[in-house]
Amino acid sequence: MKTSDTDRLMVFILCxxxxxxxAVIANANEEKASNIIMLxxxxxxxQGTKGMGTPKPDRGDGLIRLTDITTPxxxxxxxxxxxxxxxxxxxxxxxxxxxxxxxxxTPIAEWLNGHGISAFILIYRAPKKRxxxxxxxxxAVRIVRSRASEWNVGPRRIGVMGSSxxxxxxxxxxxxxxxxxxxxxxxxxxxxxxxxxxxxxxxxYMNKGEVLSKEFTVSNEISPTLIVSAKDDKGFFPGSQxxxxxxxxxxxxxxxxxxxxxxxGFSLRPKEHPLSTWPDLCLQWFRDKDIIExxxxxxxxxxxx
Numbered sequence: 265m266k267t268s269d270t271d272r273l274m275v276f277i278l279c280x281x282x283x284x285x286x287a288v289i290a291n292a293n294e295e296k297a298s299n300i301i302m303l304x305x306x307x308x309x310x311q312g313t314k315g316m317g318t319p320k321p322d323r324g325d326g327l328i329r330l331t332d333i334t335t336p337x338x339x340x341x342x343x344x345x346x347x348x349x350x351x352x353x354x355x356x357x358x359x360x361x362x363x364x365x366x367x368x369x370t371p372i373a374e375w376l377n378g379h380g381i382s383a384f385i386l387i388y389r390a391p392k393k394r395x396x397x398x399x400x401x402x403x404a405v406r407i408v409r410s411r412a413s414e415w416n417v418g419p420r421r422i423g424v425m426g427s428s429x430x431x432x433x434x435x436x437x438x439x440x441x442x443x444x445x446x447x448x449x450x451x452x453x454x455x456x457x458x459x460x461x462x463x464x465x466x467x468x469y470m471n472k473g474e475v476l477s478k479e480f481t482v483s484n485e486i487s488p489t490l491i492v493s494a495k496d497d498k499g500f501f502p503g504s505q506x507x508x509x510x511x512x513x514x515x516x517x518x519x520x521x522x523x524x525x526x527x528x529g530f531s532l533r534p535k536e537h538p539l540s541t542w543p544d545l546c547l548q549w550f551r552d553k554d555i556i557e558x559x560x561x562x563x564x565x566x567x568x569x
Contacts, residue, residue: 299340301384303403305450307335317387320363331363331391336400338407339385341373342415349412351421351555352382354404354459358428358468358529362391368427371532379547380556382417384408388433399445401437402457410452421555423461423487428500428529431467435507438462438487439480461555462489463546466528470503476510477503484515490549491518492542494526517553521545 302308307315316337317330343350353376357364364387373383388400405422412419426434441458448454471477489511493504504522511518526539534540550556 299342301338301340301407303336303338303400303407307337317364326367327365328367329359329363329365330387333364333387333390336389336396336403337387338404339373339387340415341377341383341385343377343380343382345416346380349416349418349421350380350382351423351550352384352408352412352415352417353463354401354408354422354424355383355385356388356401356424356426356430356433357385358426358430359390360468361394361397361429364388364390364430365427365529368529368531372425375532375543379550381550382415386430395445397433398436398440401433402441402445403452405437405441405457405459406452406455409455409457419455421460423463423555424459425463425465426467427465428468431464432469434459434462435464435467435470435489436479438489439482459487461487461550461553464489464491464493464504464507465542466493466497466500466526466530467491467504467507468500468528470500471506474502474506476506480507480510482510482514482516486511486514486516488517488553489519490546491520491522492546493520494523494528494530494536494539496525497528500528519549 315333315335318332320329320331338354355369355372357366357369359365366385366387369385373385376383384404386401386404389396401424405424408415408417408422409419412422424434424437426432437457438459441456469477470480476482491504491508493501495501504520508518508520521542523536523539526534526536530536530539532543547556551558
């Protein structure tokens with residue numbers, strides 16, 4: 265075999281090893297959730313795994329995408345134990361309401377844990393079931409709030425964070441907390457589904473042309489909101505601007521960080537600077553809103569993925 269052929273073979277083998285290593289690590293991270301909580305009583309009673317999602321073929325980016333989700337659930341990532349109840353964030357993955365890119369949320373859940381914040385990744389129904397997904401996020405907020413003492417969570421420090429389509433879903437529960445999307449099924453539905461704070465990362469589907477999507481009714485009752493987007497996310501960035509303007513005009517608490525570059529779908533620690541600073545800016549907003557205390561930050565937080 266010629267040297268050039270040998271070199272090409274070695275490159276192929278190394279690429280193959282790298283690809284499969286990434287896939288294995290991604291799958292391992294998915295299993296790090298300490299607990300799985302079914303959203304609806306009939307699913308919890310069945311104790312089965314049917315309908316909890318089918319992984320789609322890998323696109324070569326090491327990301328896991330779940331689809332065919334008919335049994336929604338929460339994946340619980342607890343913060344380190346403390347004497348005082350801490351905040352919690354329900355994470356809504358993106359995926360265009362077709363699938364859920366769950367592996368992008370796992371590092372964020374771990375990063376939140378490192379700063380004393382419990383996390384719950386919401387596996388909402390997909391594909392193309394926006395009404396069902398809206399029911400799922402309302403139910404998820406209610407479950408976390410009603411079981412707050414069990415998880416050492418402050419019932420008035422429960423927020424939502426969503427990316428892309430998940431950002432749209434997080435905004436829906438933030439603005440539509442008073443909409444009854446389903447009939448009461450148990451005691452958990454006796455509490456509010458209004459999040460105490462909302463973080464939107466490159467949210468999608470926020471506008472119709474130059475106006476706000478009719479799915480959103482804004483008022484000064486909306487909880488504090490943070491939006492992080494990049495201006496070169498041409499398909500969706502205008503929606504972030506329109507939504508932020510609507511909240512400001514309504515008198516709601518809104519902070520934005522709009523970066524020049526970063527596109528759509530950036531990760532916890534994107535390479536682009538200054539976009540890579542968004543987690544630090546988010547933490548500062550948490551402090552400003554008394555969601556976390558200054559001393560809650562831990563030096564060994566896993567925030568440099």
